[in-house]
Amino acid sequence: MTANLPTPLDNRAIARVLTEIAMLLELKGDNPFKIRAYRNGADVVANAAEAVASLDDAGLRAWPGIGKDLAGRIREIALTGDCGIKRELLTEFPATLLDVMRIQGLGPKTVAMLHKELRITSLEDLALAARSGRIRALKGMGAKKEELILRALEERQRHAGRHKLDRATEVADSLVAYLKQHAPGAEVAAVGSVRRGTDTCGDLDILAAGADRSLTDAFVAYPGVERVLGHGDTKASILLQGGFQADLRCVTPDQRGAALQYFTGSKAHNIALRDKALERGWKLNEYGLFDPKEQPIAGTTEESIYRALGLAWIPPELRENRGELEAAASGALPSLIERSDLRGDLHMHTTESDGRESLETMVRAAQERGLEYIAITDHSKSLAMANGLDETRTLENAAKARALSKTLKGFTVLAGVECDILPDGSMDLSDDCLEALDIVVASVHSALQQDEADMTKRVIKAIEHPSVDIIGHLTGRMLLRRDASRVNIEKVIDAAKANGVAMEINSQPHRLDLCDSHARLARDRGVKLVIDTDAHEIHALGYARWGVLTARRAWLGKDDVLNTLPVAAFRRALRRNRVGA
Ligand code: DGT
Ligand code: CA
Numbered sequence: 288m289t290a291n292l293p294t295p296l297d298n299r300a301i302a303r304v305l306t307e308i309a310m311l312l313e314l315k316g317d318n319p320f321k322i323r324a325y326r327n328g329a330d331v332v333a334n335a336a337e338a339v340a341s342l343d344d345a346g347l348r349a350w351p352g353i354g355k356d357l358a359g360r361i362r363e364i365a366l367t368g369d370c371g372i373k374r375e376l377l378t379e380f381p382a383t384l385l386d387v388m389r390i391q392g393l394g395p396k397t398v399a400m401l402h403k404e405l406r407i408t409s410l411e412d413l414a415l416a417a418r419s420g421r422i423r424a425l426k427g428m429g430a431k432k433e434e435l436i437l438r439a440l441e442e443r444q445r446h447a448g449r450h451k452l453d454r455a456t457e458v459a460d461s462l463v464a465y466l467k468q469h470a471p472g473a474e475v476a477a478v479g480s481v482r483r484g485t486d487t488c489g490d491l492d493i494l495a496a497g498a499d500r501s502l503t504d505a506f507v508a509y510p511g512v513e514r515v516l517g518h519g520d521t522k523a524s525i526l527l528q529g530g531f532q533a534d535l536r537c538v539t540p541d542q543r544g545a546a547l548q549y550f551t552g553s554k555a556h557n558i559a560l561r562d563k564a565l566e567r568g569w570k571l572n573e574y575g576l577f578d579p580k581e582q583p584i585a586g587t588t589e590e591s592i593y594r595a596l597g598l599a600w601i602p603p604e605l606r607e608n609r610g611e612l613e614a615a616a617s618g619a620l621p622s623l624i625e626r627s628d629l630r631g632d633l634h635m636h637t638t639e640s641d642g643r644e645s646l647e648t649m650v651r652a653a654q655e656r657g658l659e660y661i662a663i664t665d666h667s668k669s670l671a672m673a674n675g676l677d678e679t680r681t682l683e684n685a686a687k688a689r690a691l692s693k694t695l696k697g698f699t700v701l702a703g704v705e706c707d708i709l710p711d712g713s714m715d716l717s718d719d720c721l722e723a724l725d726i727v728v729a730s731v732h733s734a735l736q737q738d739e740a741d742m743t744k745r746v747i748k749a750i751e752h753p754s755v756d757i758i759g760h761l762t763g764r765m766l767l768r769r770d771a772s773r774v775n776i777e778k779v780i781d782a783a784k785a786n787g788v789a790m791e792i793n794s795q796p797h798r799l800d801l802c803d804s805h806a807r808l809a810r811d812r813g814v815k816l817v818i819d820t821d822a823h824e825i826h827a828l829g830y831a832r833w834g835v836l837t838a839r840r841a842w843l844g845k846d847d848v849l850n851t852l853p854v855a856a857f858r859r860a861l862r863r864n865r866v867g868a
């Protein structure tokens with residue numbers, strides 16, 4: 288495969304090929320040291336700060352655990368997107384067997400046995416074999432294991448083809464950058480769910496306006512394409528390594544606005560908008576807005592289309608047909624929060640519990656990002672695995688934070704804790720300890736399977752504790768991995784409102800918890816929100832971007848979010864300091 292301008296693979300894609308080689312070697316039962324070397328190589332590449340493809344052999348070998356052979360393979364993968372050893376291994380094991388290996392609970396030995404004994408080569412084969420009871424008969428398997436496989440397959444089905452927003456955005460951005468190189472005069476943008484900022488995204492939709500026809504050729508030649516699904520003059524679809532599907536649509540400059548609007552969606556928003564056009568006897572589609580004689584009314588810009596329909600331009604995050612058309616008609620669209628409105632971050636961890644950086648490092652990184660205050664909120668003692676803090680250590684940690692804060696100009700470090708909410712709703716730390724802090728985030732981390740009544744009672748009990756200021760990541764969901772816990776959101780929100788407790792939008796891209804609709808409900812009922820990163824390392828402070836997107840999807844303005852306030856006002860707004868609280 289050759290592109291006119293070859294773009295080398297990014298680090299993530301290279302790491303993925305290395306991991307696949309390791310997996311194939313595992314299937315083969317190859318030398319464990321060799322396998323470990325590839326896995327280590329994948330880690331090193333994935334975490335490298337610079338683009339691996341730009342390094343020469345010596346540069347690569349300067350890294351720990353990268354020898355001559357591995358360095359050669361990495362360069363081969365970076366430049367060609369593939370590797371001889373992988374091709375060779377794939378003659379023994381089909382690529383679809385790697386999907387089987389990614390099923391929760393299936394190790395390489397089991398997969399190799401399934402391949403050998405039952406000729407299983409794909410997920411379809413695996414499902415068939417499990418459903419017909421052929422797996423239980425194998426050595427070391429049994430009915431229970433078979434049942435677990437079926438459940439894992441079901442789970443996968445539910446999540447199939449979806450990706451977390453951060454990764455989807457990253458892949459879409461690289462594609463857009465690549466296409467721009469090939470069509471410098473064109474306008475190229477990611478549309479669809481990535482532009483709307485939904486917490487998970489299906490396929491990636493890319494729109495190019497004013498590019499010539501060869502752009503679809505460049506698109507299908509993108510490095511890292513696994514399969515071309517369709518290739519015409521104005522549209523093309525590809526499947527990328529890593530499971531992303533991407534669609535490109537090319538339009539003329541005068542169709543740009545209409546296409547941008549149409550392909551941004553959502554489908555529900557588009558249908559409601561088209562109804563508005565139909566009311567006037569007009570037609571709206573991806574080519575433009577037309578009168579009954581097919582004469583164009585609008586289409587060059589999104590604004591022109593909305594305006595012609597009597598509407599203000601609607602930010603993409605709101606386009607879900609959740610009342611935005613009515614608001615746009617009556618001048619009632621909210622003024623949405625921006626990332627630059629955030630002044631503080633109230634949830635982060637250090638090496639005192641399970642964070643990877645010291646207090647000092649986290650503070651410096653927050654200052655460098657332009658924040659004015661942070662709260663250090665390490666875990667409490669019941670999270671033994673995270674080295675959670677007991678009362679004594681919590682207070683020592685608080686003293687350290689306050690002492691550091693005194694030495695800083697124009698920056699405040701608040702002494703806090705992320706206190707675990709125990710299964711019965713009581714706090715993991717004593718009342719005296721919690722009261723002595725500047726801020727307390729209370730979160731559920733265990734017994735997530737409780738039924739709705741118990742979980743609701745548990746969270747409300749925490750909300751009623753006088754020293755709890757913020758409820759962290761309410762539902763404990765892990766996107767595409769673990770469902771939200773069952774909790775009566777309305778009752779929780781009402782309790783938060785009654786007690787003056789704020790609710791967190793946790794910005795970790797695998798959480799985004801509260802989700803957009805819960806956060807909107809909270810705001811509608813007058814509950815204040817905070818947008819936190821829950822950072823465990825400095826890079827994660829950047830996750831605020833995803834939390835802000837979720838907040839915008841929840842219709843939040845600056846005034847709805849406490850950590851847009853300057854520090855003094857922020858502190859006065861905390862439950863513990865509120866007059867009459
Ligand atoms: P995804 O891919 O599941 O994360 O969600 P989207 O919103 O990116 O959906 P996708 O890729 O199926 O389609 C992209 C946009 O194209 C969608 O947001 C709105 C528009 N669209 C797709 N199908 C229809 C349709 O049947 N009617 C209308 N009016 N618009 C559609
Ligand atoms: Ca899409």
Ligand code: CA
Binds near residue numbers: 479492
């Ligand atoms: Ca699509």
Ligand code: ZN
Binds near residue numbers: 730732760
């Ligand atoms: Zn937590």
